Amino acid sequence: MPGSTVLDLSLILVLFVALVNGYRSGLLQSLTGIVGAVAGGVAAFFVVPLVGSWVPAAQWRTPATIAVAIVLVLIGHSLGTSAGGMVGRRKKRSPLGAINRVLGAVFAAVASALVASMVAFSIGSLGIPFLSPAIASSTVVSGIDSFTPDPVKALMAELRSVAVQQGLPRIVDAFTGPTPDAAEADTSSPALAVAAQSVVRITGTAYACGQSQSGSGFVVSDGRVITNAHVVAGVGEPVVETPTGETMAGEIVYFDPVDDLAIISVPGLGALPLTVGANLPAGSGAAADGYPFGGPYVSDPTQVISIGTINVADIYGQDPTPRQVYTLASDVQQGESGGPLLSESGLVVGVVFAKASNTDNVGYALALEEVQPVISQAPGLSSPVSSGTCVRG
Structure with a gap:
């Protein structure tokens, strides 16, 4: 039964x-x-x-x-x-x-x-x-x-996050301008509605750290989901849930703690892969999709403040290396890590991964220079790999 x-x-x-x-x-x-x-x-x-x-x-x-x-x-x-x-x-x-x-x-x-x-x-x-x-x-x-109601579910998820205490990577002093206003854009377009069906919630338990972890991800090829490495770090068997409620256990087949990217293999997952676009210039409108605090799906309007090279530490806070990163006018929350940054036409242009430590309403997403090579590998990845050491919240 x-x-x-x-x-x-x-x-x-x-x-x-x-x-x-x-x-x-x-x-x-x-x-x-x-x-x-x-x-x-x-x-x-x-x-x-x-x-x-x-x-x-x-x-x-x-x-x-x-x-x-x-x-x-x-x-x-x-x-x-x-x-x-x-x-x-x-x-x-x-x-x-x-x-x-x-x-x-x-x-x-x-x-x-x-x-x-x-x-x-x-x-x-x-x-x-x-x-x-x-x-x-x-x-x-x-x-x-x-x-x-969704607001009640969102509140429950936010309250629960107090007990979970899973951290979100923060980038220090990369943004020095004035605090931007929250972006205003239409995230209800048909193209974004279609893309939303491929944005998944990812959960798992890192027993070594005694914590449950949640984040977001999206389908990049048949049965393959990309997310941030810090979302699944230390997790043995992550669980992937689509907006339709389809829920399946997956295997981590790619894990890079330096670039903060991971691929989860979920054979039989019904959601379709998203299409990759091109990097957006400064001033462009976009949508940051995901599951804040592990709660209901949201599509947050955002705007590209800039795109350029920033020194970013690995998921353990060590060895900063230069990476191509979007700076966004977006209040990124725990649980949104690993979600796609989408153009207004529903194309993938980056992966959300961090927020500013010194400025409100500023978030960060990995640009396609960092993401595209991993997405290209995804269809051929099938062997399980270690998920490293968990990151304590």
Whole structure:
């Protein structure tokens, strides 16, 4: 039986039990228990990304992660139920009768769905090869997710990033001009909408550093995805997710910590390769596509401030070397690393990889001189390579 089917059946059972218990107890009696479960879900949302660093044995990390999430929710529900026990007994015979029971059932089901969504998002974002695809393919999770507004999902991802604490490379003193205003451009063109279908979210866990990592990437040939090396550094088996929800584990077949580029092999990935264009001159409008904080997909309008040679350290902060880099009017966030810089016609013109350390609204992308040679190699890369040492956030 597929993992997503097992998950769906389990979630349906949980929601049914919550519905029945809510109806039997009524809103007033079950309220505190539900609030406690939600509190436990919130705790699990933040704690789950940290569990891997607490468990030394690799084979026990995934079971421990799932167990911690379940235990925290159960503890929260138990404490909430105990705290409200006295109130519940006094209100056992509520004058609201059937209305109270129906409201209790509805509230319990909705709250349970919220908890399930939070825990599923947190566990799914860890990039566990067999678990993340099951969560992404779950009909129940997808149904709950469809009712969650994108701003709420983006906020959840940003809050979770506080616990994850994965860093984004910063370039010091490369930009010395005044702080640019955020770029204003139309990123809803048909060409960019088509290109968006090939921009993927990448997640994985670097157990040596005790952290989950997320970033962006894009398809460059059949079953090959390019991203930044720092996104997958120390990750054994990254998970790639397309905008349609297709989620697959991949293998790292190219890893360059100096130029901060990596290629992931994902045989059978349905997304089509993007077309490479030409470098954009200063003043050009563009779009920086990706998944900030590992949350929903965004296409950020940006403008090319300049393109030229900048000395950039490797992903470990050592040995600066000259590279052709775009300086962008863009507020690059963790999670957008590895995403494409696209022209207004939807062509790849660079790879987003860093932000300025001394100026707001300034980001950086590798120009095609750095990216094109790696993209050209991608179709012939098939042998797994080491992903190096993880970069502590």
